[in-house]
Amino acid sequence: MSATVMDNPLRAGVRLERTADPCTVIIFGATGDLTKRKLVPALYRLVQERLVPGEFAVVGAARSEMGHDDFRAKMKDAVAQFSEAKRVDEEVWDSFAQGLYYLPVNIDSPDDYKKLSDLLDQIDRERGTQGNRVFYLSTAPALYAEAVKQLGQSGLVNQEKGWRRVIIEKPFGTDLATAKQLNRDIHEHLEESQIYRIDHYLGKETVQNLMIFRFANGIYEPLWNRQYIDHVQITNAETVGVEGRGGYYDKAGVVRDMIQNHVFQVLSHVVMEPPASLGAEAVRDEKIKAMMSARPFTAERVRNECVRGQYGAGSINGKPVPGYREEEGVPKDSTTETFAMVTMRFDNWRWSGVPFYIRSGKRLAKRVTEVAIQFKDAPHQLFGREMMEQVAPNQLVIRIQPDEGITLRFGAKVPGQVTRIRDVNMDFRYGASFGVQLAEAYERLLLDCILGDPTLYARTDMTERGWEIVMPILEEWAATKAEAPFPNYEAGSWGPQATHDLLASQGRRWRRP
Amino acid sequence: METQTHNSSAAVSVSGIDVSKLEKELAAMWQPAKNEDGTVAEAGTTRVCVLNLIVYAAQQEDRAEIDQLLDEVTEQTPGRSIILVADRDSADAKLEAYVSTRCQTSSRGAKQVCGEQITIEASGPVIETVSTAIEPLLMPDMPVFLWWKDIPHYEDKLFNRLVGLADRVVIDSLAFDHPHEDLLRLAEIIRTNPQFMLVSDLNWGRMTAWRSLVASFWDVDDYRPLLDQIDTVIVEYDPPDVAHSAIAPQALLIIGWLASRLGWQFLGQAPHSDGQTTHFTLQALGGREVKIELRALPDREGRDGWLASLTLRATQAGAEFRVAMNEAGTKLETEARIGDAHHVERVVAYEQKTEGQRLSRELGLLLRDRIYEAAVTAAAQLLAALSQS
Numbered sequence: 001m002s003a004t005v006m007d008n009p010l011r012a013g014v015r016l017e018r019t020a021d022p023c024t025v026i027i028f029g030a031t032g033d034l035t036k037r038k039l040v041p042a043l044y045r046l047v048q049e050r051l052v053p054g055e056f057a058v059v060g061a062a063r064s065e066m067g068h069d070d071f072r073a074k075m076k077d078a079v080a081q082f083s084e085a086k087r088v089d090e091e092v093w094d095s096f097a098q099g100l101y102y103l104p105v106n107i108d109s110p111d112d113y114k115k116l117s118d119l120l121d122q123i124d125r126e127r128g129t130q131g132n133r134v135f136y137l138s139t140a141p142a143l144y145a146e147a148v149k150q151l152g153q154s155g156l157v158n159q160e161k162g163w164r165r166v167i168i169e170k171p172f173g174t175d176l177a178t179a180k181q182l183n184r185d186i187h188e189h190l191e192e193s194q195i196y197r198i199d200h201y202l203g204k205e206t207v208q209n210l211m212i213f214r215f216a217n218g219i220y221e222p223l224w225n226r227q228y229i230d231h232v233q234i235t236n237a238e239t240v241g242v243e244g245r246g247g248y249y250d251k252a253g254v255v256r257d258m259i260q261n262h263v264f265q266v267l268s269h270v271v272m273e274p275p276a277s278l279g280a281e282a283v284r285d286e287k288i289k290a291m292m293s294a295r296p297f298t299a300e301r302v303r304n305e306c307v308r309g310q311y312g313a314g315s316i317n318g319k320p321v322p323g324y325r326e327e328e329g330v331p332k333d334s335t336t337e338t339f340a341m342v343t344m345r346f347d348n349w350r351w352s353g354v355p356f357y358i359r360s361g362k363r364l365a366k367r368v369t370e371v372a373i374q375f376k377d378a379p380h381q382l383f384g385r386e387m388m389e390q391v392a393p394n395q396l397v398i399r400i401q402p403d404e405g406i407t408l409r410f411g412a413k414v415p416g417q418v419t420r421i422r423d424v425n426m427d428f429r430y431g432a433s434f435g436v437q438l439a440e441a442y443e444r445l446l447l448d449c450i451l452g453d454p455t456l457y458a459r460t461d462m463t464e465r466g467w468e469i470v471m472p473i474l475e476e477w478a479a480t481k482a483e484a485p486f487p488n489y490e491a492g493s494w495g496p497q498a499t500h501d502l503l504a505s506q507g508r509r510w511r512r513p
Numbered sequence: 514m515e516t517q518t519h520n521s522s523a524a525v526s527v528s529g530i531d532v533s534k535l536e537k538e539l540a541a542m543w544q545p546a547k548n549e550d551g552t553v554a555e556a557g558t559t560r561v562c563v564l565n566l567i568v569y570a571a572q573q574e575d576r577a578e579i580d581q582l583l584d585e586v587t588e589q590t591p592g593r594s595i596i597l598v599a600d601r602d603s604a605d606a607k608l609e610a611y612v613s614t615r616c617q618t619s620s621r622g623a624k625q626v627c628g629e630q631i632t633i634e635a636s637g638p639v640i641e642t643v644s645t646a647i648e649p650l651l652m653p654d655m656p657v658f659l660w661w662k663d664i665p666h667y668e669d670k671l672f673n674r675l676v677g678l679a680d681r682v683v684i685d686s687l688a689f690d691h692p693h694e695d696l697l698r699l700a701e702i703i704r705t706n707p708q709f710m711l712v713s714d715l716n717w718g719r720m721t722a723w724r725s726l727v728a729s730f731w732d733v734d735d736y737r738p739l740l741d742q743i744d745t746v747i748v749e750y751d752p753p754d755v756a757h758s759a760i761a762p763q764a765l766l767i768i769g770w771l772a773s774r775l776g777w778q779f780l781g782q783a784p785h786s787d788g789q790t791t792h793f794t795l796q797a798l799g800g801r802e803v804k805i806e807l808r809a810l811p812d813r814e815g816r817d818g819w820l821a822s823l824t825l826r827a828t829q830a831g832a833e834f835r836v837a838m839n840e841a842g843t844k845l846e847t848e849a850r851i852g853d854a855h856h857v858e859r860v861v862a863y864e865q866k867t868e869g870q871r872l873s874r875e876l877g878l879l880l881r882d883r884i885y886e887a888a889v890t891a892a893a894q895l896l897a898a899l900s901q902s
Contacts, residue, residue, distance in 0.1 A: 007737065009774045010728035013884035019729050047861065050722065053729050054847055054859035091844050095860035128849075128857050130734060 020450040021163075022055030023132035024123055026116070028147055029139040030060025030071070030102065034169070036078035039136065042442040044079050047096045048089070051447055055128035057099035061116065063106055071102030084440065099127055107143045113154035120156075131162025134449055138169050145185040152189025159194075165449055167196040170261055171252070172458070175474065176467035183460050196449045197463055201262040202456040203441025205430070206404040210269040210371075211283075213398065213406065220396075221274070223375070225350045230393060232270060232356045233372040235513050236263050237364035239316045241491075242338075246329025253336045255474060258360045260466040264291065265458070266400065267356065270371055271346055280455040284462065291465045293348040297472040301343075306473055307498045308482055309339030311363040314491030321363065321491045335486060338362045341499045342473060355506070359499060363491035368513040369400040383421060391421050395511070405429035530610045530633065530646040538612045539629050562628070564592040564876055565651045567675060569661040573598060583630065585869025587615045590876045591628035593652045597643060598634045599671065606637035608646065644674035656680045658713075658876055662688045664695045664702075676710045683875050685715040686762040687818045692753050693896050696762055700893030703886045713875035715868070716762055716818075717885050722863055723820060723836055724770060726847050730825075730834045736849065739834075742827035743797075746771065747806045754817035760791060760899075761818040762892075764807050768793075769892030770884070771825075777803050779894045783902045793895055816842060838863060 011019075025043060027035050046052045060071050076097070080088045103119055105112040124131055135151060137144050148166065151157045157164040168186070173179025186195060201207055214220060223229070236258055242249040249257065268287040275282040297306070312323040324330055324338050339361030346356070375394040391411040399405050406428045414420040448456055482488065489496045494510065503509050566586065570579055576598065583594055594615075600607075610633045631650055635643045651657055659679035665672050676682055689695040702709055731740045750764040771777065777795040784793045793805040810821055822837035831852040838845055843865065849857045866874070 008728060008731045009740075010724070010731055010771075012774065013724075013882070019725070019732055022733055047859075050725050050729065050861050053732055054849065054857050055733055089862050091839075091860045092862050095858070128733065128735065128855065 019050070020052050020056075020447065021132050022053050022128055022130045023134060023162075023450055024057040024059060024120055024127075024129045025134045025136060025446070025450075026059045026061060026120070027136045027138055028061050028105070028107065028143075029137070031062040031064050031066075032138055034138045035060065036075065037082045038440070038442045039138065039446070040075045041079050041083040042440055042446055044083065044088075044093070044096055045440070045443055046447055048092055052450065055130065057101065057123045057127050057129055059116070059119065059123070060100075060102045061105040063104065065104050066102050068100070068102050072097045072100050075100060099123075107139060107147050108150065110150065110154060113150050113156060117154060117156055124162075132164075133162065134165050134167060134446075136167045136169075136446075141169070141171055141174075144168055145182055148186045148189050157190055157194060163452065165194050165196055165452070166190055167198050167446075167449055167457075169198055171256065172197055172261070172463045173467065174252070174256060176464065176471050179463055179467045183464065187460075192460060193454070195457075195460075196454055197458040198445055199261050199265050199458050200441040200445065201265050201400075202458075203443075203445040204400060204404075206398065206400045207266055207269060208456070209404075210266075210398060214269075215274050224373075226352055226354050228375055229354055230374045230376045231354055231508060233374065233511060234263060234267060234270075234356065234358045234370070235372070235510075236266075236358075236360040236369045237366060237494075237513070238362050239364060239367045241311075241321065241324065241363050242327050242330065244328060246327045249338075250330050250334050250336045253474075254338055254340045254360050254362065255342075255470050259340060259342065259358065260470045261458075261463075263358055263360055264466045264469070265462075266369070266371065267291075267344065267358065268462075270373075271351060271356075273350070278455070280453060283455050284459045288459065288461045288465060290346065290348075291462065291469070293346045293351075294469050295345040295347050297342075297469070297476075299472070299476050302473050302476040305343035305502070307339075307341040307496055307502060308337040308477055309361065309489045309496040309499075310334070310336065310482075310486040311338050311361075311489055311491045312487030314363065314493065316363060316492050323487050323491065324363075325487065335482070337477065339364070339489060339495045340473075341495065341502070342470075343502075344469075357503065357508075357510075359495060359510075361489075361495050365492055365494050366513060367402065370513055371398045371400070372396070372511050372513075373398075374508075374511075383419065391423050397511075403429060530608060530650075532649045535610060535612055535631060535650065539614075539631075542612070542614045542629070562592045562652050562655060563590055564655055565657045566592060566594045566876065567647060567657065567659045567679065568594060568596045569659070569671075569675065570596060570598045572600065582869045582872060583615060583628075585867055586873050586876065587628040589870065589873035592655065593650075594628065594630045595647055595650055596630065596632045597647065597675075598632065599640050599643070600634070600636035601640060603636040606639050607635060608639045608643065609634045610646075641670050641674075644671065644678060647675070648678055651678070656879060658683055660872065663690060664699050680711065681713055681875075681879065682710045683713045683715065683872060686766070687716040687719070687753075689753070689762060690755055692756055692759040692762050692818075693900075696765065696889065697893050697896055700889050703889055707881075707886065711879075711881050712885065713878055713882070714885060715871050715875060717766065717882075717888075718871050718874055720763055720767060720820070722845055722861075723767065723823065726836045726845055726861070727771075727823065727825070727834070730847075730849055733849075736832075736834075736851075739827045739830055739832045739851075740775070741797075742801075742830055742832075743775075743803060743825050744801060744828050745804045745806075745824075745826040747808065747822075747824040747826075749808045749810055749821040749823075751813055751816040751819050751821060752809045757812075760807055760809070760896075761820070763818060763820045765892035765895060766888050767820060767823060768805055768807070768895065769888035769890070772891040773887035774884070779891075779898060781898070784895070784899050785902065791899065793898070 027039055029035065043058055047056065076088055076093055080086065101119065101123065103116055105116060120133065123129055137147050139147060151166065157166065173182050214224060268290050271290040272286040273290065275286045310324050313321065313326065315321060325332050325334055341357065341359040344356040344358060373396040377393055392409065395409040397407045408426045409423055410426070411421045412424045414422050445456060484496065484498065500510060568579055570576060579596060610631055613630045615628050615630055633643065633646065657679045659675050659682045661672060661675070661682060662685045664684055686696065699712070730736050746768065748764045748767060750761040753759050753761050772795055776798045779793070780796050782794045784791055789809040791807045795803045795805060797803050820838065822835065824833060824835045826833050833850045835848045836845055843863055844860050845863050846860050847858065
């Protein structure tokens, strides 16, 4: 919450939501998909929910020539098509659209930044936005450094009059060297406190609930360690293929696209120690501390504890789908992995000896992201080996998407004269218990940036640590051929057989999400 | 999603209230139905309980309204509802209870999430003691809410006993039969025994958007100094349906809120009325006078007791801040004007919530609302002055 809001005596009270300072949001890449599908619908919703003040404006910037009214019309269509309500409230839209502008900008043209600066000054005067600005870089990733350089050289991120923040979309680099270079480039013009590296997974309610679940409840944290936990499974499965992004995806692969950012963010919430406070730095310090204790991957560990895969033709939900190499933009001999399983180990007191099995892939059997904590067996088999073999170990499953919720599996006596045990699930589902629509991740993250709260954004050290961890895997896989020739799993399955064999060799098995 | 209500096979009556029998009947309702061959005929239900809700109904005729309300409440906050239908006009002693479940169903028809309901019908002398039958029926250690629209403006033993069971009492000052008396009684309870009951007021919930928009003016650095220069407040409202000469509780509460938050004191200057407008004078810190005008508007269909507009002026600075509801009651329009040079307007949607959705929102609040209590206390001071003038 900003200082001005805290000073406002009318803000006090449990019912009044946090609201933001007056400001202008400038979107670079405003003609792109993300702007129409996510960003403008999220900003419209923030206006509708009264979470931003009347002194608020949005400027779209992109190469195309277009007037303000054309941009407004396109964005209105986008809100109608992509917002949760699938409709536009005319009066609210008209009010929102008065503060919606467009400016053609070539990302490397200093003259265009001068025009942008003039427009923003004009908006400050007309709409009372007070010089506060959020620059959202939704351009091609190769342009991030140039955009920040131009913002710096034009004085637009100078904070003498109002605060200035820059949101940078993923991917943040394509490997450790490029991520470090990008960090160096943007730090030439921005303080770390001005940089908001977005990872939309962190905006999901259920990822945030991991913190609440662990640290607002007294009963789980004593069990959250090597004494009671046998292993952890994180599944991040998509049913979709590359969806027309074959050219991009073939250069990236699943480790770059999903694991080093989204999955590691979820993982860090599971592994971290309790922070000293909920302040952004306290939380992010604990997350990076946890990830720093991740055991480095050696070539031997990559061979023995990781599995890569690429999907072949198969079917999803009963519908035939092509193999990866048949997708548009993908070379016929591509060796890019569309599936990866990695075994993470953390060398610290809490997690020593507890493997974290992570799998992520495209064209898997079901769309699901979940964290499953598998507890150790009871230390003494009081009810006999045969009976105990009928029950699975206790498991706590945190479902991140879809059907967000938490399930605890435990054994219970089957009613009758004979002692028999069966597994039962105790379910908590967000939809059932709260009956409310969960907020879109982008809404939450945009609002947090406007409020100046970077807790749910990735810090420099976290982005670089993510790359440090996965680089040995990427290098080993680039240097060697997969054990089984690609494609090695059928679309609609749960990935290569080797992932199941690997867990079986350790006396464990993947749960079926 | 749609909601279905399923009563027990025969709405069972018991002599007195047999708690264990009711619990058994409820447990049986959670069993999935079976085919003749013993296989499960329909998908199982998910039993969810996040609270206990005691609903007081003064007459059977209120049941339809309550049923509709509970459909919506169950969808958002499933739990155990205990409906008490108290027929105070009958001298015959009667105490009956029956159980039912209330389920949301998916489009495929499979049962999904259910809350459970116990209906108690009481009349005659047992009304005063029926609270002792309700207590053992509460789900253990879950929050208890009492939904009793009106604050009785007289001593009511049943009300007091049910309040004793509840963690929070939900009222609706829009529905007060005696707006001034009930608000004064509420303020008296808050003043003399604040621990007696924590209050949620649906009417206060209806005003959240108003308060949020008024507060948002002063989130802006440039406007912030003007808050200490406000010298005129004009509130327009539609009079309550039940008492046309009364000032609507929403109007009193919004002034009570501003006064309590900004330290405006009532210093005894007698209020006066001219036609439909009531004038008060308050004093801000430093001795500045703040003129308050409460203007009753001509009757408008469906808007009884609602705020129509709120204007705050800092005359010397030439500043005016205004929030107004549109004619349809669907939008709130705001306007900030400082002299001729600065003028910002916007329109936001006014939340179109049903009563059930509003009640559900209140059921999510457990903390004591001191801001509301202070607003009620300040509003009651105005009413007390008005009654003496």
